[in-house]
Amino acid sequence: MIxxxxxxxxxxxxxxDTPALIIDLDAFEHxxxxxxxxxxxxxxxxxxxxxxxxxxxxxxxxIARGAVGQCVQKVGEAEALAWGGVKDILVSNEVVGMQKLRxxxxxxxxxxxxICVDSLFHVKQLETAARDANRRLTALVEIxxxxxxxxxxxxxxxxxxxxxxxxxxHLKFGGLQAYHGGAQHRRTHEERERAIVHAVAVTTQTLEGxxxxxxxxxxxxxxxxxxxxxxxxxxxxxxxxAGSYVFMDADYGRNIDDRKESxxxxxxxxFVLSTVMSxxxxxxxxxxxxxxxxxxxxxxxxxxxxPGVTYVDPSCEHGQLKVEAGIEAPSLGEKLRVVxxxxxxxxxxxxxxxxxxxxxxxxxWPVAARGCIS
Amino acid sequence: MIxxxxxxxxxxxxxxDTPALIIDLDAFEHxxxxxxxxxxxxxxxxxxxxxxxxxxxxxxxxIARGAVGQCVQKVGEAEALAWGGVKDILVSNEVVGMQKLRxxxxxxxxxxxxICVDSLFHVKQLETAARDANRRLTALVEIxxxxxxxxxxxxxxxxxxxxxxxxxxHLKFGGLQAYHGGAQHRRTHEERERAIVHAVAVTTQTLEGxxxxxxxxxxxxxxxxxxxxxxxxxxxxxxxxAGSYVFMDADYGRNIDDRKESxxxxxxxxFVLSTVMSxxxxxxxxxxxxxxxxxxxxxxxxxxxxPGVTYVDPSCEHGQLKVEAGIEAPSLGEKLRVVxxxxxxxxxxxxxxxxxxxxxxxxxWPVAARGCIS
Numbered sequence: 012m013i014x015x016x017x018x019x020x021x022x023x024x025x026x027x028d029t030p031a032l033i034i035d036l037d038a039f040e041h042x043x044x045x046x047x048x049x050x051x052x053x054x055x056x057x058x059x060x061x062x063x064x065x066x067x068x069x070x071x072x073x074i075a076r077g078a079v080g081q082c083v084q085k086v087g088e089a090e091a092l093a094w095g096g097v098k099d100i101l102v103s104n105e106v107v108g109m110q111k112l113r114x115x116x117x118x119x120x121x122x123x124x125x126i127c128v129d130s131l132f133h134v135k136q137l138e139t140a141a142r143d144a145n146r147r148l149t150a151l152v153e154i155x156x157x158x159x160x161x162x163x164x165x166x167x168x169x170x171x172x173x174x175x176x177x178x179x180x181h182l183k184f185g186g187l188q189a190y191h192g193g194a195q196h197r198r199t200h201e202e203r204e205r206a207i208v209h210a211v212a213v214t215t216q217t218l219e220g221x222x223x224x225x226x227x228x229x230x231x232x233x234x235x236x237x238x239x240x241x242x243x244x245x246x247x248x249x250x251x252x253a254g255s256y257v258f259m260d261a262d263y264g265r266n267i268d269d270r271k272e273s274x275x276x277x278x279x280x281x282f283v284l285s286t287v288m289s290x291x292x293x294x295x296x297x298x299x300x301x302x303x304x305x306x307x308x309x310x311x312x313x314x315x316x317x318p319g320v321t322y323v324d325p326s327c328e329h330g331q332l333k334v335e336a337g338i339e340a341p342s343l344g345e346k347l348r349v350v351x352x353x354x355x356x357x358x359x360x361x362x363x364x365x366x367x368x369x370x371x372x373x374x375x376w377p378v379a380a381r382g383c384i385s
Numbered sequence: 386m387i388x389x390x391x392x393x394x395x396x397x398x399x400x401x402d403t404p405a406l407i408i409d410l411d412a413f414e415h416x417x418x419x420x421x422x423x424x425x426x427x428x429x430x431x432x433x434x435x436x437x438x439x440x441x442x443x444x445x446x447x448i449a450r451g452a453v454g455q456c457v458q459k460v461g462e463a464e465a466l467a468w469g470g471v472k473d474i475l476v477s478n479e480v481v482g483m484q485k486l487r488x489x490x491x492x493x494x495x496x497x498x499x500i501c502v503d504s505l506f507h508v509k510q511l512e513t514a515a516r517d518a519n520r521r522l523t524a525l526v527e528i529x530x531x532x533x534x535x536x537x538x539x540x541x542x543x544x545x546x547x548x549x550x551x552x553x554x555h556l557k558f559g560g561l562q563a564y565h566g567g568a569q570h571r572r573t574h575e576e577r578e579r580a581i582v583h584a585v586a587v588t589t590q591t592l593e594g595x596x597x598x599x600x601x602x603x604x605x606x607x608x609x610x611x612x613x614x615x616x617x618x619x620x621x622x623x624x625x626x627a628g629s630y631v632f633m634d635a636d637y638g639r640n641i642d643d644r645k646e647s648x649x650x651x652x653x654x655x656f657v658l659s660t661v662m663s664x665x666x667x668x669x670x671x672x673x674x675x676x677x678x679x680x681x682x683x684x685x686x687x688x689x690x691x692p693g694v695t696y697v698d699p700s701c702e703h704g705q706l707k708v709e710a711g712i713e714a715p716s717l718g719e720k721l722r723v724v725x726x727x728x729x730x731x732x733x734x735x736x737x738x739x740x741x742x743x744x745x746x747x748x749x750w751p752v753a754a755r756g757c758i759s
Contacts, residue, residue: 012757013387014757104662107661289479297534299481327436343481382735
């Protein structure tokens with residue numbers, strides 16, 4: 012079921028029903044603009060990742076500022092964007108199964124779409140979908156840029172896949188996907204740089220093989236909010252796929268970035284607004300945002316601008332706060348901003364963004380690709 | 386957005402699009418029946434917790450077997466059940482805010498409803514909602530049965546609240562809510578028993594105070610899947626609020642229950658069906674169920690009936706599996722059943738249950754209260 016919107020434009024933030032997903036619009040627009048300003052001198056383009064925001068409205072705000080298109084992880088996300096008017100979409104992930112690939116092929120009628128493969132199995136399934144739909148579909152080869160998750164081995168194996176795609180009557184070789192997800196949350200610049208030096212090296216090596224085979228590599232894509240300037244300056248990556256920079260979260264907040272070249276350049280713009288719903292014991296308070304309003308795989312949420320108040324224990328519908336001695340506890344009924352530990356899956360908990368500026372609700376945007384996990 | 390159903394009745398399980406939420410109907414019905422059989426000799430009634438299943442269809446299956454009604458945690462869940470025909474619903478939780486309390490009051494027209502309070506603040510807000518709606522609303526006093534989360538202090542404080550409710554022209558005192566959530570997942574019977582001995586003691590003490598004040602305590606509710614026979618046999622609890630028993634999960638599976646008096650009596654009936662979507666490296670496989678298809682606050686999911694295959698690392702849309710040396714790896718495109726770490730929030734990730742019997746899809750039930758976090 013889609014939930015009713017928790018607010019109306021013109022309301023004060025404190026009147027919004029909770030839990031609700033709040034965007035601080037000033038911080039959000041700062042983030043959109045900052046990314047474009049940072050990428051401009053590098054020559055790399057932004058293909059922002061919609062797995063964070065899941066919204067054609069936000070996609071269009073990025074595109075209006077110069078993004079060349081969007082990335083998604085799932086066909087359902089691609090549908091939500093394409094149906095909402097986004098014209099250039101890369102599924103930066105492998106997709107298996109003819110049901111999904113038929114849906115992907117259908118999108119080629121209304122948008123420029125591409126998808127990733129990392130094995131011959133994927134190429135053959137995609138080829139079948141393309142043939143059945145009588146369309147030529149674009150495939151990028153994903154290489155393992157160091158994350159050890161998906162991606163063919165860089166070098167010969169990936170070059171062979173690229174050649175196989177290029178030789179197909181039904182497919183078009185679109186380039187390389189070389190995202191290093193594991194590098195994004197490494198805490199120091201040195202650790203992140205080491206990871207991306209490796210990613211750049213294996214991408215360069217693969218690219219040379221592809222060029223030697225006489226193939227043209229349209230896109231070389233990768234880079235996230237934790238590392239994107241390293242990829243952008245590499246001279247190898249043509250497209251940056253950062254997503255979280257629009258919102259930020261508690262986990263990215265733990266990255267060290269004194270240089271203001273990644274997370275340090277952005278502001279926290281995403282919050283879960285929550286109400287203190289019980290306060291039966293001194294030194295504690297319980298808010299109405301628990302395991303269904305937030306996710307906890309990246310640690311505990313933070314309570315925004317309330318020093319001495321800590322989120323210590325979630326249950327399905329409760330968040331237990333601890334209040335340090337000497338600190339005034341939030342009062343029963345009070346609404347608190349909570350910083351999500353991890354923005355992408357947290358957004359997926361909500362049907363609506365409530366856009367707030369100067370304490371007032373300005374807009375309500377549907378999380379259009381909420382729940383698009385297939 | 387509501388997602389399209391991932392299957393049609395008559396399909397084989399292996400044809401279901403993934404990720405999908407599967408109910409093994411034989412195991413599920415075994416669980417429904419087993420609970421009634423176990424409670425029968427104790428005299429305690431079942432008021433099953435719908436925060437697990439979120440479905441009027443499943444609620445009605447429980448009621449048809451003798452459950453007196455349903456518990457929920459949120460007004461939105463109560464609405465989904467009442468609108469779907471469930472006639473007796475307890476919000477086993479505090480609710481703060483006039484928007485929500487007005488919605489709660491409206492439900493009194495179509496169902497017997499009650500709600501919990503643990504402070505005078507809650508009583509006054511509920512009184513206002515009742516007066517505005519010109520209805521008499523039923524409130525239970527939640528006592529802290531040992532969990533230290535919500536709940537007034539047992540004894541005098543709770544008795545005073547009960548008297549305050551009973552003296553209101555707009556409210557009716559409905560009984561005590563004495564659920565000990567923290568006890569449910571303690572691993573040994575002895576630990577669970579110690580916790581419930583305490584819960585029974587403080588509930589008895591409070592009950593005596595309430596009786597001494599000349600009040601009648603309609604409901605004494607509590608007990609979850611980990612401990613319910615302890616509460617049911619106590620002679621104090623009148624209603625058992627277990628929810629997870631219908632599905633079970635990996636975390637409950639770690640409770641030790643040689644006596645088959647709690648988790649040991651039930652079978653795993655809930656699974657996330659998932660597809661192997663990449664297999665670029667030996668000894669690994671990547672499935673399409675990650676942070677958006679499962680939740681991870683209770684540890685890692687289990688791969689069902691695939692010894693030597695372990696879920697080791699989630700990301701937004703990926704689950705990395707490790708395959709022990711000498712074990713045949715799942716093949717690319719293969720569909721695997723995954724046991725969720727924690728059933729309640731996992732169900733909230735899906736719009737549809739796919740009911741399966743003997744390998745064949747038998748029914749599709751909407752997760753009607755999905756996303757009802759307010």
